Amino acid sequence: MLKNHGSKVAISYGNEQITYSNFFGKIELFSSLYDIGKGEHAVIYSENRPGWFYAFFSIWEKSGTAIPVDFMATVEEVSYILKDSAPSVLFVSAEKRPDAEKAVEKAGIITKVIEIDQYDLFQPEQISDNEFPEFNPDDTAVIIYTSGTTGSPKGVMLSYENLMANIRAVSDIIPIYTKNSRVMVLLPLHHIFPLVGTMIAPMYVGGRVAISPSMTSEDIINTLQQNQITILIGVPRLYAAIRKGIVDKINKSAIAKTLFALAKRVNSPAFSRKIFGTVHKKFGGYLKHLVSGGASLDPVVGSDFQTLGFEVLEGFGMTESAPMLTFTRPGMVRIGSPGQALPGTTLKIVDGEIIAKGKNIMKGYYNRPEETAQVLKDGWLYTGDLGYIDDDGYLYITGRKKEIIVLSNGKNINPVELEVKILASELVRDCGVFLSEDQLHAVIIPEDLTGNDLHSQIQSSVIEPLNQAVSSYKKIMRFYITWEELPRTRLGKLQRFKLADFAIEEEKETSFEAGELSEEFEMIAGFIASEKNKKVYPQHHLELDLGMDSLDKVGLQVYINQNFGVDIEAAELSGFGTVEKLVNYVSEKKTKMEDGKINWTEILREKVNFKMPVSWFSTRIMMRLSRFFFHLFFRFRSRGVENIPSGPCIIAPNHQSYFDGLFVSALLRTRQIRQTYFYAKAQHVKKPFLKFLANRNNVIVVDLNRNLKESIQKMAEVLKREKNLIIFPEGTRSESGQLGExxxxxxxxxxxxxxxxxxxxxxxxxxxxxxxxxxxxxxxKVRVEFLQPVYPGEYSYEHITNAVRTRIAENMAGK
Structure with missing residues (x-):
């Protein structure tokens, strides 16, 4: 299946360039770590990394069956898979090893555990000239566990023939993959879609893959540009996010909007690529194919990419078809359709349901003959999806027959599994889980309870414990309470498709009539809606219903102060709970009413009455004494001071102790100490003596709670005068030492x-x-490391925040 292409680069990972000879050498190393018989199972439980590749192909080299597991799965979920599959070997990353050991113990199995990190380190001299063995096409290559209708995952058995049917179709027949392909590995490899599309297929044709270190925009863009990526494999949510960022910038410029409208009318890829050349360069300039799968792509997203000169090739399928049943041919995109049948695959519509036959159809579910028989009938796979095929062979999806909920990121969720957990509470009589705005919502009928705040009871006793126990994508993001019976058939089956309308009716009953909504409500709700992209009702809870985090609240604080003249401390804002209570307070306390957006550019341009603190020589002396003290009494180590640029900069450390400011500043050079300023919260500098010291030792006093705007203006003034500023982004010390928000x-x-x-x-x-x-x-032992600077460029506030936090987190994790 795989060929050794010698010195040709197979994998890029950061600065590592792993050739095919290195790659095969690593496979041999991993193969030497264990012994398994033909067809025996081996599990991989790890984040994406080169070692994931080595582990996977070493299993195949030894004729075993590989079983990838979601690295974000809970201990309970991993335990189920281990017990069901009984692997002889378990590959695990160092980070996931504690969870893996708990899962092994819970499953009650005996298996050899191999930590990938111990053998993952790239060594250029580790090479091999060997070739990969051939396989029996009917042997089981992988078992992919996917959600089942009963709540427990099912193991989909895929043969080498199943996989090769997909791979040959997009390499030999539809030449998407060639020896010159450069593919980015972005999605987690336990999914069959990225497993085949970003790992097996590129390796099969002798192409090159580049593993993105994370899903952050910065890492994705850097990987695209540094590796001249030609194929991007993603889920609809990724493309929707990319499209939103581009379109938002276009909408800010009248010229760009005009060009976009013109490109849409002209409908010429060559014209669009010329007009939007900057966008193409942003993605490396070599991107040829954007492939979307895992869920349906929003037609607006596909259309806008087409206008920009890109072509999104959409596919339809499922794990049971390894994974594709249809695929869009290049140059033949029809917006709203995932394309035509894959070469070698036959599609039919039976009673509205899409069924398929071909060499890509699974062998069956592992140890589930009855459930296999329900979906495999006379060689036909009954997909559970509803749709139709037009006269040109294009498939159109109209709905889902099965219960499984599919998020836009491709995650499969069985709502029954969550309903069983909710119904386990004695507070709940009935419930139904459904999808709304790509989030899980629930309608709950409580038992006959007394109390004034039933909503809070359900939230604290049912929803919050559930959300802590399940994977992040299975969390219930909103729930509704009702006393009416949920919509069911005569046989008692829940009519899930009616729950969204049911929830809307429940909202209408508790919402104000249109005429009762005040102007203050319209302004505040409009601001929150624009920030969170959600419709806002008076009874909405700021956190639970609208998902407002501390960053959102900062913006809301500034907006209320700027437009109503009302100062609200952060603690007070959290205490209001509902939008209605907040609006009532603002209406009562307001001193003005202006409807305007937060414009930080204008805010920071405003003149501020601010006198810079004096830099006394005592500051330098204190820093040098502190450094001597730290070396004397701690095992104090540091590096990276050379990463501080010569011009003004913001120094952003994580926060673990009262000494952190000194730990950082004591390492600065004498000139840097004079140029570097700290900030102190007003509540900590109340006494005259402390104020005196602050004004003479490079400390600016700010009041982030009472006057956020003025505080930020003061900090800005320091930077405008080409000084450095130390800011702790977490705002408060971490009790555990772990990074906070x-x-x-x-x-x-x-x-x-x-x-x-x-x-x-x-x-x-x-x-x-x-x-x-x-x-x-x-x-x-105390370690302080100054990392490479993050330059803002045209990035958003959120991107810069996440980039800085990610660099610190990765540095801490790597030590």
Whole structure:
């Protein structure tokens, strides 16, 4: 199946360039770590990385059956798969090993555990000239576990013939993959779609893959550009996010909007690529095929990409078809259709349901003969999807017959599984889970309970414990309480498709009539709706219903202050709960009413009455003494000071102790100390003596709670005068030493003033001075590292915030 192409690069991972000879050498190394017989099972439970490739192909080299597992699966979910499949070997990353060991114990199995990290390190001299063995086409190559109708996952058995039917179709017949293809590995490899599309197919044709370090925009763009990617494999949510970012920028420019409208009318790929050449260069300039699968692509997204000069090739299928049943041919895109039948695959519509036959259809479900018989009948796969085929052979999906809910990221969810967990509570009599706005919602009928706040009872006792116990994509993001019976058939089967309308009716009953909505409500609700892209009702809870996090609340605080003249502390904002209560308070306290968006550019241009603190020589002396003290009493290590640029910058460390400011500043050079300023919260500098010291030792006093706008303006003034500023993005110390949520104040300053941010990783400070301790614990190891700067460019506040946090997190995880 695989050929050794010698010195040709097979895998790019960061700065690593792994040739096919290296690749085959690593496969041999991994193969030497264990012994399994033909057809024996081996599980891979890890994040994407080169070691994932080595582990997978070593299983095939030893004629075993590979079983990839979602690295985000819970211990309970992994335990079920281990018990069901009884693997002889379990490959696991160091990060997932604790969960894997718990799952093994819970499953009650005996298996050899191999930690990938111990053998994953790239070694250029580790090469091999060997070729890969041939296989029996009927042997089981992989077992992919997918959600089942009963709540427990089913193992889909796919043979080598199943996989090769897909691969040959898109390489030999429809030449998407060639020896010159460069494919980005972005999606998690436990899914059959990326497993085949971003790993097996490129390796089969002798192409090259580049593994993106993460799903952040920065890593995706860097991987695209540095590796001249030609094929991008993604899910609809990814393409929707990319499209939104591009279209939002276009809409800000009258000229760009005009060109976009013109390109849509002209409908010429060559014209669009010329007009939007900058966009194409942003993606590396070599991107030829954008492939979407896992769920239906929004026609608007596909159409807009087409206008930009890209072509999104959409496919339809399922794990049971390894994975594609249809695929769009290049140059033959029809918006709204996932294309025509894959070569070698036959499609039919029976009673509205799509059924398929071909060499790509699975062998069956592992140890599930009865469930296999329900979907495989006389060689035909009954997909459970509804649709029709037009006269040209294009398939159109109209709905789903099966219960499984499919998110836009391709995740499959069995709602019955969640309903069983909710119904286990004595507070709940009946419930129904459904999909709305690509999130899981639930309608709940409570038992006959007394109490004034039934909603809070259900939230704290049922929904929150459930959300803590399941994977992130299975969380219930909103729920509705009703006393009416849920819509069911005469046989008692829940009519799930009616639940969304049922919830809307429930909202109408508790919402204000249109005439009762005040102007204040319209303004505040309009702002929240634009930020969260959701319709806002008076009874909506700011956090549970609208999902407002601390960053969203900062924006809301500024908006209310700017447009109503009302100062609200962060704690007060959280305490309001519903939009209605917040609006009532603002209506009562307002001193003005102006409807305007938050414009940080204008805010930071405003003149502010601010006197810069004086830099006394005592500051430098204190820093040097601190550095001596730290080296004397701690195992103090540092590096990376050279990463601080010569011009003004924001230094952004994580926060573990009271010493963090000194841990960072004590490492600065003398000139940098004079140029670097700190900020202190007003509540910590109340006494005259402390204010005196602050004004003479590079400390600016701000009040982030009472006057966020003025505080940010003061910080901006420091940067405008070409000084450095140390900001702790978490805002408060971490009790556990783990990274907390980063607030975007520093990102606003960085973006609006075009100032780079230097992330700083601090480790061990929480042990040296734990929260609540008065005296430090000496001889503890403390490490401080200044990382490569993050330059704002045209990125959003959220992107800059996430980029800085990711760099610190990756640095801490890598040590």
């Amino acid at each position: 980063f607030k975007k104040t520093f990102a606003i300053l960085s973006r609006e003033l075009n100032i780079p941010v230097v992330p700083v990783s601090i480790e061990g400070a929480s042990d040296a001075l734990p929260k609540g301790s008065i005296f430090p614990r000496f001889w503890k």
